[in-house]
Amino acid sequence: MSLLTTIIKLRAAQTERALPLSRVRHHHLSHRPLIVIPLNRSGEAASPLALMLGTHQHRPHLLVAPPRGTNSDLLNDTAAVINTYIQGFQQEIETRPATAKRPVQELYTDAPQILVPNAPSAQYLQLLGRALRFRPPPDGIDPTLSAPRLGQWLTYLSDRREYPGSALMLALTDLLATHWATGQSPMEDTNLAAILAWIDPPLHTTGLRAALDADNPLLHRPAGPTTDPSFDSIELDRIFKDFDTARTSGNTEAQAHHLADLRQTLDAYLRPTWNNAWTALSLLQGLPQTPGANKRWTTDKLHFTQQSRYIDDGGRPQPINDHAVQAARRLGQLEQAAANFEAERALEDPFALAERHTTGEAFTGTVVETDPDHTALTDKGNLTLRPRFTLHTTDPLRLEPGHTLVTPDNTKRRYAICESTPQPGGSRIVMQSNTHNGTLRNPNRDAIPDLGAEMCFTTAPEYFQQPQFPTRENTPWTHGGPPDDQASPQPAEEDA
Known part of the structure; x- marks a missing residue:
């Protein structure tokens, strides 16, 4: 945090209202983004209990996993929705003419954009992608709409999110904190309801008082991906126990009733965050977009086109870990992207x-x-x-x-x-x-x-330029290069 940002945050704390940090927007916002709000099952790393997602504020998709058993149906339904959304951008091609520095390029005219309420939700989608991309394609399901394909796309979008300036996957709280200074800590700014309360408080109250109300988990549920412990103990545990009792007794009608109760409860839990996400999007869309954001979005479209062709050609899922040279190249690219973005x-x-x-x-x-x-x-x-x-x-x-x-x-x-x-x-x-x-x-x-x-x-x-890396032929075998045809040399004996 710079000295200037610190001073403005102190002034916001004094006035109890958020103050603008920037009056322009440096990230492209799509006219049809996909908002995704994941909610994880308590006690498991990447096992979603529910997701609310969609491209229209008044028509969200609510996908809910059963209280017990597998969540394969939820994952398949999620994959169908997100993969279909991505495929909608793989239709029209545009051509960029050649310049003195690059050849002719073909790329899709637009690219998908996934918005999540906060950074932990983006990290959760990355974790979910890692868990899904190595699964075998299920029988009877179109591979292009399957959960493994979703895993590949979530991993790719999460990786692109690490590049400063990229807009394929964005956390709304990060964008809000970039454009407004609140009187609370950066950790508190990750709460979507709290940061919105500072920026756009209700009438006849201050941002501080509205944020204090938003911090109450009984009044405003956290935006996920983890559930609030009080919600688990008071509401979810009751529904799960009633469902188990009905399943043990074989009462299918009672099971259906409890599933409907679970769906209604989770809808009530996620709906405020869903509405807050669209409010945040509206505030951000009100800021003028810079020419640099359009330029970086063109780069995103180019990368999306290349990844689409790689996957369509049967490209393998991303490896668990990069080898040494690839990791070094990626680090160099991230450093260059960060420096260029700040300069622009x-x-x-x-x-x-x-x-x-x-x-x-x-x-x-x-x-x-x-x-x-x-x-x-x-x-x-x-x-x-x-x-x-x-x-x-x-x-x-x-x-x-x-x-x-x-x-x-x-x-x-x-x-x-x-x-x-x-x-x-x-x-x-x-x-x-x-x-x-x-x-x-x-x-x-x-x-x-x-x-x-x-x-x-x-x-x-x-x-800011990337360092020059050696070609694969000139890379030692210890760092991912071609293995030596000769036997590995024996280590020399140490002097006594």
Whole structure:
């Protein structure tokens, strides 16, 4: 949590109302998302008791497992609903023309989006996917609508969720906490009812008082995936015992009655969270979406298209653990995605840019000197125009020389820090313009700002690059490369 966010949260606690952190949205929100609210059976790791899911607020699907016995029917019904939803986006193809950096690409025109109430629910779906994807396809069920196929998709969507900026699977509490600061702790912000109470409290009350009411599990049930202990002991235990008694006596009519009672009870438990999820979605949709969110959604569509083709071609389920090289590549991709996402946010969101000012990852300075005719040698030994100018800044600076920077006023130009010298009351920074400079014969004087101009700089998104990994042929066998044809060498004896 940055210093600026901490100050705003303290102010929210003082005023007892949530305060905005960002007035723009950095994640794409689909016009037809699938909201999924899982509820796990008490005492078991990934055994759902019920799920409420759907794409329409007033027509949710409530799927309930029986009190005793297998939950195969629930899993099959869940797989049919979610897989059918995903298949609805595997119809229309669009083509992205080739550019200087990439070839022609074909991708689906849209992609699925699953919204869950909180991060624990997303983690539960990931756990459920891991439990389902290795199951054999059941007989008599279309493999494309089966629980194993659902396991593959849940695992894939959960993996994509780890990439900052990806929007294929999102937790609503995470999105709300990104855009509003409450006066409660980050742990309390994972309660959907509580964070909504701060943001949108009822009339004639404050966010704090509404959140205190929402924290009462007897008045507002937790959003899952685990049930509240009082709900288990007071309501579920009674229904389960009555069902067991009816099953032991062979009273089928009583069993059906208790199943209907269980369904009604779980509907009453999940319905408030279902309504809160749609309220949260409405609040988030009211924020303008940034161009960067559209760009990242295109990347999501491309990944979804590639995964769809992999699965359609009979691709095997994801392994339990990645081998060493694949794990390193994935870590590099996550680090690059996180750095690029934060850099892109700063270019589109004044609050994110202000946060980077407090950490020294952005600075504002006044132009005090200019050198429009400065030249430099390229890698090929050619002389090229590289104008320079000097800034004076009082902001803290953590960026070292060589960093590629960009200004929010013109994101197409690229600059670099050549020299940074601390001075009393600030720093003296020599900057170089690396793009759109013109030529020696026809220079572009707009590349250099005027004396006295105020300029703001932050890290360019493309500055962060993945490390170069060796090819499989050059990877040692100990890290997943091809095995050596020769016998493994014997360890040398240690010196006495």
